[in-house]
Amino acid sequence: MAFKKLVVGYDGSESSQKALEKAIALAKELNAELHIVGVVRPFEFAAIDYIPPEEIEEYEKEEISKEEKYLSEAKKIAEEKGIEPFTKVMEGEPAEELMSYADENGCDLIVVGHRGVGGFKRMLLGSTANNLVKYANQSVLVVK
Numbered sequence: 001m002a003f004k005k006l007v008v009g010y011d012g013s014e015s016s017q018k019a020l021e022k023a024i025a026l027a028k029e030l031n032a033e034l035h036i037v038g039v040v041r042p043f044e045f046a047a048i049d050y051i052p053p054e055e056i057e058e059y060e061k062e063e064i065s066k067e068e069k070y071l072s073e074a075k076k077i078a079e080e081k082g083i084e085p086f087t088k089v090m091e092g093e094p095a096e097e098l099m100s101y102a103d104e105n106g107c108d109l110i111v112v113g114h115r116g117v118g119g120f121k122r123m124l125l126g127s128t129a130n131n132l133v134k135y136a137n138q139s140v141l142v143v144k
């Protein structure tokens with residue numbers, strides 16, 4: 001059975017760019033829909049410091065607009081290859097948000113890179129990719 005709706009997690013990292021390229025090629029070949037999703041993590045508090053709410057809000061706004069920029073770049077890459085993708089910025093924990101998106105939109109394949117922006121070079125598999133493989137209801141393609 002072929003896949004009909006692909007969702008790729010895009011965080012702007014080199015690894016996620018590779019995942020995007022593969023997802024585009026696959027969507028073309030399968031004549032499938034392509035969804036590109038970027039997840040912004042909420043601000044993480046360091047317990048020792050007081051941070052004014054305005055600064056947190058400012059930080060989150062910046063993160064969202066950074067992700068929107070990544071997604072418009074990703075959209076352009078897909079369009080150049082003849083694919084018209086859906087894009088969405090979500091807020092929360094990346095693996096959880098990607099899973100909810102896939103569930104709610106009827107996606108049948110989740111495509112991600114093996115590493116992202118946060119990881120150490122020595123890590124073979126980042127935590128987002130790892131959690132998706134473990135917990136997603138859909139098949140997961142981890143691009144290397």
Ligand SMILES: Nc1ncnc2c1ncn2[C@@H]1O[C@H](COP(=O)(O)OP(=O)(O)OP(=O)(O)O)[C@@H](O)[C@H]1O
Nearest residue numbers: 009010016039112113116117118119126127128129
């Ligand atoms: N915030 C995000 N939004 C969308 N996709 C993401 C996000 N974070 C990760 N991904 C997807 O998951 C892939 C693997 O990233 P992952 O987060 O697992 O690795 P990492 O950042 O190197 O490690 P860690 O997050 O555990 O420090 C990325 O290539 C990308 O496809």
Ligand SMILES: [Mg+2]
Nearest residue numbers: 116117118126
């Ligand atoms: Mg990460």
